Amino acid sequence: MSESKHIHSAVAKLYNTYPFPPEPLLDEPPPGYNWRWSWIAAYAFCTGRKPAQQDIRILDAGCGTGVGTEYLGHLNPDASVMGIDISEETLEVAQQRCQRSGTTNVEFQQLNVEEAQTLEGQFEMINCVGVLHHLPDPAAGIQALAQKLAPGGIMHIFVYGELGRWEVRLMQNAIALLQQDNPRDYRQGVKIGRKLFETLPENNRIVKREKERWALDNQRDACFADMYLHPQEIDYNINTLFALIEQSGLDFVGFSNPEFWQLERLLGKAPELLEQAQSLPERDQYRLIELLDPEVSHYEFFLAKPPLPQWDWSTDNDFLAAIPERHPCMEGWESQNLFNADYELVSLSQIEFKLLQAIDSNQTQQQSLREILKETGTNLTQARSLHRQKLIILTPTASH
Ligand SMILES: C[S@@+](CC[C@H](N)C(=O)[O-])C[C@H]1O[C@@H](n2cnc3c(N)ncnc32)[C@H](O)[C@@H]1O
Structure with a gap:
C-alpha cells in the first residue's frame, strides 16, 4: 500500500x-445558525452584496457526521447540497441525521477529497472544515476542490494552527510513544490518553491547557480521539498557510473571524507602533498578530475563484439606492434585543427597530432603502447602524 493510501x-x-462530530441526532431542524454556512450571508461577507442566485450547488467536503451539511441544507433551502467523506460509518450517521430532521436537499457520497474532480459539474460554494490538515497531501486536496469551484464561487476552509495546538501535539506524541505496538487501536489510545491526564500533576502545562480549552468537548471519546489520537495532522502557521493558499490557485478573500486579525486589538494603545505595523505587507501583519497572540488553534477563511465582484457601500447614493433585506442569520427577531449573525447581543433603539421591521416586510415590494427611510421617517445613520451590525443585507440596483 502506498504511503498516502496507508x-x-x-x-x-x-x-x-x-x-x-458526535452531536446527537434530532427530529427537528438544527437549532441556531452559523452564517458561514448561509450562502446569502457568506456571499455578502465576501462581496458586500446579496448573491443574485439562490438555486446553487454546495459541496461539503469531508462532511463528517453531517452537522455542517445539515445546516447548509437548512440555511439554503433553494440549494442542492452534496456531502462527501471517506468514512463509511460517518456517512451513515450523516444520512440518518438529515433524514431524521427532514433535510431533503442534501445527498452524500463516499469519496476522497483528493478525488473531488470526479464529481459532476461545479459548485458555487464549497465548505471544507477540519479536513485538509488530515490529508497526506493537503495541496492535492485543495487543488482538487479548486477545480470544482465555479467561477465567482467561494470556498470556506478551516485548518489547524500550530501555535494554539502546541500542548495537543505534545500529548499526541506522548500517546503515540506509549502505543507503538498497536497505534491504530483508537479505543485503547483513548484509555491511555485519559489515564495520562488523570495521572499528571494538576499544574502540569498540558493538563492546564486541556482543562482551560478543550475538556468540556473532550468528555466525549470521539472528541478526545479526534484531538489526541489522529494518525495524520498538519498544523499551519501564517507562512505555511499562505503557501497552501497559493498552491490552490484561488484568491484569499479574508478570515471569517476578522475581529481576531485586527492589529488595533493588540497595539491600539501605542499609535506609533500600530502605524509601523500597519505599514507591513498584509501577510506580515497577520504573522505579527499570531506571534503576539499565539492562541491561534485554527484558521478559518474564504477563498474565491475570480471573478468575484466587490461592492463598496461607502457612497451614500449607492447605499440608499440598494434594496435591503433582513439578515438571514439572527436570533430573537422580532424583538429589540436580539443576537446578530456573530451571536453578539444587539439592543436596537425604538427607531432602528421600526426601520428593521419595515425592511423585513419589504420582500415583495422590493423598495430601495431611500424609499423605506422616507416612508418610515428614519435616516441614513440608523440604516448604516443596522448594516454595520450585520442586521441587513443589500442588493445593488441597476442605477448603482
Ligand atoms: C474533523 S472531521 C470534520 C467533519 C466536518 N467537516 C465538521 O466540521 O463537522 C474530519 C472529517 O474528514 C474526513 N476525511 C478525512 N480525510 C478525508 C479525505 N481524504 N477525503 C474525504 N474525507 C476525509 C473524515 O472522515 C472526517 O469525517
Whole structure:
C-alpha cells in the first residue's frame, strides 16, 4: 500500500471507530445558525452584496457526521447540497441525521477529497472544515476542490494552527510513544490518553491547557480521539498557510473571524507602533498578530475563484439606492434585543427597530432603502447602524 493510501485508511479507521462530530441526532431542524454556512450571508461577507442566485450547488467536503451539511441544507433551502467523506460509518450517521430532521436537499457520497474532480459539474460554494490538515497531501486536496469551484464561487476552509495546538501535539506524541505496538487501536489510545491526564500533576502545562480549552468537548471519546489520537495532522502557521493558499490557485478573500486579525486589538494603545505595523505587507501583519497572540488553534477563511465582484457601500447614493433585506442569520427577531449573525447581543433603539421591521416586510415590494427611510421617517445613520451590525443585507440596483 502506498504511503498516502496507508494514511487514508488509518484516518478512515479513526472516523469509522469514532464518527465525528458526535452531536446527537434530532427530529427537528438544527437549532441556531452559523452564517458561514448561509450562502446569502457568506456571499455578502465576501462581496458586500446579496448573491443574485439562490438555486446553487454546495459541496461539503469531508462532511463528517453531517452537522455542517445539515445546516447548509437548512440555511439554503433553494440549494442542492452534496456531502462527501471517506468514512463509511460517518456517512451513515450523516444520512440518518438529515433524514431524521427532514433535510431533503442534501445527498452524500463516499469519496476522497483528493478525488473531488470526479464529481459532476461545479459548485458555487464549497465548505471544507477540519479536513485538509488530515490529508497526506493537503495541496492535492485543495487543488482538487479548486477545480470544482465555479467561477465567482467561494470556498470556506478551516485548518489547524500550530501555535494554539502546541500542548495537543505534545500529548499526541506522548500517546503515540506509549502505543507503538498497536497505534491504530483508537479505543485503547483513548484509555491511555485519559489515564495520562488523570495521572499528571494538576499544574502540569498540558493538563492546564486541556482543562482551560478543550475538556468540556473532550468528555466525549470521539472528541478526545479526534484531538489526541489522529494518525495524520498538519498544523499551519501564517507562512505555511499562505503557501497552501497559493498552491490552490484561488484568491484569499479574508478570515471569517476578522475581529481576531485586527492589529488595533493588540497595539491600539501605542499609535506609533500600530502605524509601523500597519505599514507591513498584509501577510506580515497577520504573522505579527499570531506571534503576539499565539492562541491561534485554527484558521478559518474564504477563498474565491475570480471573478468575484466587490461592492463598496461607502457612497451614500449607492447605499440608499440598494434594496435591503433582513439578515438571514439572527436570533430573537422580532424583538429589540436580539443576537446578530456573530451571536453578539444587539439592543436596537425604538427607531432602528421600526426601520428593521419595515425592511423585513419589504420582500415583495422590493423598495430601495431611500424609499423605506422616507416612508418610515428614519435616516441614513440608523440604516448604516443596522448594516454595520450585520442586521441587513443589500442588493445593488441597476442605477448603482
Ligand atoms: C474533523 S472531521 C470534520 C467533519 C466536518 N467537516 C465538521 O466540521 O463537522 C474530519 C472529517 O474528514 C474526513 N476525511 C478525512 N480525510 C478525508 C479525505 N481524504 N477525503 C474525504 N474525507 C476525509 C473524515 O472522515 C472526517 O469525517
